[in-house]
Amino acid sequence: MTASDGFDTPEATDTAGRGAKPLDRLIEAVGACQDRQAFQALFAHFAPRIKSYLMQSGSDAGQAEEVAQEVMITVWRRAALFDRRLASASTWIFTIARNKRIDSIRRQRRPQIDFEDPAFVPDPVAPADRIFEEGEDAERVRAAIETLPEEQRALLRMAFFEDKPHSEIASLCSLPLGTVKSRIRLAMTRLRKQLKDE
Structure with a gap:
């Protein structure tokens, strides 16, 4: 994805060759030593943008909030996998957001199984x-x-x-x-x- 995808932000942009971008460095700090301050900065920057992206894609506010939190939890857990040579911080995080949105849509289309449904309750043992x-x-x-x-x-x-x-x-x-x-x-x-x- 590129800036034209709407995923890169001004704070994430830098001229090639100047080293790691500020947001890239934050993810790398989270991945290297689970730096909480770096994660808080990432959360403050990306969570509202992800929520906005999800709402523009058709999610309601509650669902968008929930998926945005799932995205940020995934960022926390998988930050060590981030490689700025392959994608910018913004592209990497919004790719996660897109995938989580798809997962959410699939969950909605596939109703949850109610194990209390009589069809799943075994017949009582006869005397x-x-x-x-x-x-x-x-x-x-x-x-x-x-x-x-x-x-x-x-x-x-x-x-x-x-x-x-x-x-x-x-x-x-x-x-x-x-x-x-x-x-x-x-x-x-x-x-x-x-x-x-x-």
């Missing part, structure tokens, strides 16, 4: 007697299925235990779709009758 009854019921159903003709057992297994659609079953068994449906219906009727008679 032992209920588990026992369900086991007995499952055993009765298995025994009833075994009394069906093999062809009907195979169709039920594919439809209910393997969760295959009727059209796929018809294709696998080389049967018309209507035949598959009627045989499954017939098997279910026999199953219900047998379970009821018990």
Whole structure:
């Protein structure tokens, strides 16, 4: 980025070859020894400018304030990575601001997961007697299925235990779709009758 990007400020500009610019030196002081005074000076200079940039980019005041603080925290933590040969202090910091703004927009578009949502709450553990009854019921159903003709057992297994659609079953068994449906219906009727008679 260059001065035409609107990121460089008068205080950050200097003629090439005169050594480190004042703001560059401040970041280098923070990176070298976590100089708090240097950071305070950076914060006072950049935080309002970052907030203004974010608001001009469409953020509301509260969001802009929050992102500006995130940017300055990142500057504090990553100041040692700054290299004035690659970018000026202003360009480096406003690049961080732009990236943080993008992150903020992504967070807004991706709603937070509510782990209290019933979909995420596991079902309560059933009482032992209920588990026992369900086991007995499952055993009765298995025994009833075994009394069906093999062809009907195979169709039920594919439809209910393997969760295959009727059209796929018809294709696998080389049967018309209507035949598959009627045989499954017939098997279910026999199953219900047998379970009821018990």
